[in-house]
Amino acid sequence: MRNPDRTISDAELNALVDGELLAERRAQVESWLATEPEAAARVESWRRQNEILRAAFSRVALEAVPQALALAIAGPKEKPVRAVPLGQAEAPIHVAPLRQVTRVGRSRDDQQRRMIVFAVVAFLTGGLATLGVAGMLGVMGSRTPQSIPISVATLSTSGQSFARRALEAQAAFAEQDAPPLDLASRDRSAIASFLSQHLHVSVALPVLEPTLRPLGVRLTPGEGGLSGFILYDDGTSARTGVLVGRSGSPDTTGFMTRESSGRSVVWFVAGGLGYGMTGANRDRLIDHALLLRERLNATHGRRD
């Protein structure tokens, strides 16, 4: 049985970790924990378990739905639209969302044909773009006002995988029906210290307000450890995110960009950390990324 002097039960400590306590009781339990290192360590251990579990399995929910399953939900008369699973193609990729597949099935034959032609074209474009990433970047370079240097040579495998993870995080955590953030906070320094603690590397988050206001952070599986996906409010109805994580690539002097399913990522590497700015509007993302890199340089400059 419990120690008689114990005022907080394990059930309540579990409820604390699971966010099931009302604010008043939570405050009481937390202040009790401050005096009970053994219980506090247990609570900390459970929180770490939660992070490990989420990091281990969140990837499954980001994968493309297997075709058999997509067909089951689309109904018996559906003709499948070829969906390229996220993460399997190195080039910009196009995924037909399930909802779209369902809609094809209900529409007329000519529309169905059009969608299939679209899917084939999208697929071929994806293949061609494997060879033509430089072309894609060239387009971007020509439209940006400050002629940002674009280095094709830095498009390493790990850079590509960083971009893919940033796009996946944007799809999973910045859009409708997103799961809760691991830390919901508008406090930039709270987010920075949370990230530094979990990524085991010092993360500096420069002030981006009023352009971008932080909303919180979600931990995601990354290269050799966790990455952090910071969610920002950019004043529009859509959310912008920044994936921060260790990068196997050397620092880049320019930006790289990639698009998939209406989402874009603009990323660069600075100080061994990759920063991937994600959202719907690439032009705006480039502006945001410029701001982020400028402020990061200023932060590092001050430190030197």
Next chain:
Amino acid sequence: MGHREDIARLIPALRRFAHALVLHDDARTGDVADDLVQRCVAAALRAGTQTSPDSLRLWLYATLVNLNHARLRTDATLSRNAVPQPRSQGVTQSLLDVSVEDREALLLVVLEGFTYVQASEILGLTRATLLCRLARARIVLGQHLDAALPFEARRHLRQPTHLRLVK
């Protein structure tokens, strides 16, 4: 129909839950988990559209849990908790030591973000039983995951007094 779309929207999360629940950690894992999801989806389509999206979500998870129980009962080659272990590692290895019932509770709350009320409803348990399973899952998981911590960090991590083994 809205019903199909409601179900379709839940499939990625159902797959995540199924993969963590099934946990053979061999080549069959994905197939077994996806088969469960598929049967679950088929059942939901057969059941029709009389539910709200919220109760549909609870219904789908409850059905998945039940289908998994049925699978474990009928699969003669697998006993409930004895699953192949040699190739698993990390968190998968740790989860293998958590019983299926305790794992269900933990995954619904931690991975899928259900409240205690919702998770109790899905599993058909009282809140107290749910909490009991959650606590047990965390203790078993902790024995694996905390062992990987450096000694200094483990200093305070002892099991709750009421759950220590007594002679």
